[in-house]
Amino acid sequence: MTEGSRNITRQKLSRRSVLAGFGAGASYLAMPWVARAQDEIIRIGFPTPLTGPFAAEARDQVKCAALAVKQFNDKGGINGRKVELLVRDDKLNGGEAATRTLELIEKDKVHAIVGALSSAVQLAVNEVTRARGIIYVSISQSDTINEVKDFSKYTFHEALNPHMTTAAVARHSFKKGNKVAHLVADYAYGHEMLRGFKRAQAQIGAETVGEILHPFGAADYSTFMPRLRSMRPGILCISNFGRDQANSIKQAVDFGMKQQMKIVVPVLLHNQRLAVGPDVYEGVVGGANYYWGLESGNPSAKAFNDAYRDGNRNAIPTDYGAYGYTGVSSLLLAMQAAGGTDTEKVITALEDLKYDVAKGPQQYRKCDHQSVQSVLVLESKKAASMKSEVDLFDIVANEPASTDLLRSCSELGFPA
């Protein structure tokens, strides 16, 4: 009995030690390589809704983000370290985005996260990165993320926010004494845009004659149009996103609303205008973070467009795509300035960073980490005056980067 058990023990021991020896040997061989690889590659997680209603915008974001990464890698990376972009489908769902972000942080050991394309989804990512001290550059419109309750020192908001977008659009499309009717998507995006417009109206002296909320993803707007018309507005302000924007404008045009009033939207969407055509959108005014036509007077837009054309069969970058480029570029520039990926150093570098990569000078405001940047006000062109298929908009105004467009730090709840 004792003999037998000792035998077993000995056998076990010997097998184990062999295994251990193998393991040690293998790890010794692999170690320098593994360690170096982890040292060298800078990994950036990029959750974005590749499936779902915003898939077209998400694909543009990925292309532009990949372009930014490629440009840095072509120049030799950051201090010799290559950059890798890890794209994940967040399915436009907060829970899914939080899971993907956890995976990126825990399994893929990313150094930072850039991405998300919905107010709710970016807040989900923000919760995860905030708790774990991972830098996150958000590239989707939101006012909430600026407020002190959701603020995280690790989070930087590269996208425009509804407040600044509506302020710029209102400045160039509303006049004192205008009567404005609102058609608003009944969720965070619509509500924040409506709030922004009303605030701008109060300053300008334009009156609100009525507001109607419509459900997110509505296909039929025919019941709203007679009600909106009966309000007799001079301006119809439609605050919704994606396909909703195209559908609602199309139906407003079918009802002949354009003959009686001007249509204004907070964000004039490149892809929706392409999908629907010039006649429906003709004369519609709205804001944008980027339009490729900026290139005629802006060298950084020209450089960005050219680089994008090179890699994408002469296509031009879109508004939401540009967020992917500016977001990733700002992060990589800060990493370059910080000399690596040390979180605290990169945060300081981002706060101090002045960058101009696609649309003119930009800078993150210290208190809320909102990117202070120019806002374009665009008007959709007539079919007859379009010079090419992608010549969609006239630039009505290029509101320069200024904190005047933003809510003040104290209003957001930050200590003065």
Place this chain on the structure above:
Amino acid sequence: MSSPALAAPATASERKPSSVTAALAAYRVPLSILALCLLPWLLPSKALAVNVLVYGVVAVGYNLLFGYTGLLSFGHAAFFGAGAYITGIAIGQFGVPWLVAVFLGILGGGALAFIIGGLTTRTRGIYFSMVTLALAQLVYYVALQASSWTGGENGLRGFTVDKINLFGTTINFLDPINKYYVLMMFAALALWAVSRILNSPFGAAIEAIRENERRARTCGYDVEKTKLLAFTLSGLICALAGTMSALHLAFVPLDVLHYHTSGMIVMMTLLGGARSFFGPFVGALAFLLMEDVFSLWTSHWQIIVGSIFILFVLFLPRGLWGTFLEKAVR
């Protein structure tokens, strides 16, 4: 008590059970817990493993009603979501300790299930499905409108649990392994509870109702009360899963209350095999794993997952685990 009929009732009543099935049935709880212990080391990521736990518990709870009582509910997202929201609100807005918040979540979800069950279990068939769907949508819109409590469209946030005290020790809850094993204890508890329910006379009663409601009534069972109790218990288990999800993600998206979630729960249960104890868990695992792996390969992952689901419904109606048990009998 530990009859294999409960593991695969339909097959077992037709054929003599083999020793494998009998063993699987007799030790189903310890065996399932053993499987859960190994799970995080077998899956591509820990976050996915926790999701499997959460949705596994939902599907097992749902199966109590669907597979065993024979009621097809399209509203279980409501209880799942209620559990998640109540836990999140309790921690974030009232500073309740996490364990108390979990209990509040379970109780709240259970109470909601009792109310919705009271309103729906007297209807049958497609009407039952439609009424549960309608009431769950009602819960969705309440959560959307009550945004000062729930965060509305933006989702509920601000209740990250980073450290927990358990049995006198402080555990770093942000660590994925710790999180998994803490939440696994809840999942194990749920599995044990469901197994215990199914082994009880009550478990036999709900199966009797599924097989033949009129006969069950003639035998003297109070069918309405039994259905209501099954509905409430199922809701309690789903609410528990909701609280686990809230603790896991530290975020409750409004989408948890959407009817897509209810549909996904049905899909997971069917994929794994309704009418088997562990089947729904296997279904949740298969569903989430496919989603995770294929969405890394291609943005057209929905086509692949959808096709696989159709193939299963067509050729393996007993689901993954149900088919496995059937083969094991032979």
